[in-house]
């Protein structure tokens with residue numbers, strides 16, 4: 001449960017938005033938080049306060065994953081968590097994406113930033129992206145989409161509306 005609290009802190013600190021999944025292998029914690037009504041429990045209270053704050057900027061999912069039943073999902077979750085983390089860390093602490101667009105655009109930006117594109121699939125544990133529709137040669141990873149559109153990660157942080165414009169102009173938005 002402390003981990004969930006820390007995950008929410010991370011989300012708040014980096015002002016993530018869009019769809020956010022918090023995965024936990026502790027079923028009791030997820031159930032406890034789903035039905036939580038006890039105002040005397042301080043950590044439970046903290047988590048609920050943060051969830052309330054976050055409701056304004058993103059959709060938060062709390063998902064239980066049984067660790068002993070299928071460890072593959074845990075590996076995938078670990079992989080995604082690490083990748084999302086490294087993307088955000090690459091600009092150092094304090095880098096945040098500010099964007100006041102509509103929800104669909106916000107989601108698209110969140111997908112590029114998190115590396116979790118909707119075309120992302122898993123094949124035998126390996127990540128597979130669709131082939132980029134602009135160059136028709138290379139897998140459309142978030143990094144490649146930026147490269148192929150002659151953008152850099154910094155644009156995502158400082159000129160996110162411009163990034164969306166370029167992605168749309170290049171018909172790459174469907175891959176995001």
Ligand SMILES: [Zn+2]
Nearest residue numbers: 132134135148
């Ligand atoms: Zn390309």
